[in-house]
Amino acid sequence: MEDLNKRIICQSCAMPLKKSEDFGTENDESKSKDFCHFCYKDGKFTDEGITLNEKVDQLVDIAISKLGLSEDLARTMAKTKLPTLKRWKN
């Protein structure tokens, strides 16, 4: 059984993963444990080769348009959060 109260976030973009549809898929069609369906599909990153800075820019755009955050706030959050995630740690 999955513990639904445990907070899981995508280890690439920090999006909260709540429902099983939120998770990406492995190449055997099982669900990824770490990544969302925007970032990860069929065992690969959908944006493979992107740099951390490019990912920050992408998230800043989303945070401004979808969440209405200011650019400064969005950028600070993305720059603080992303380097702690598995995908960007090395």
Ligand SMILES: [Zn+2]
């Ligand atoms: Zn993601």
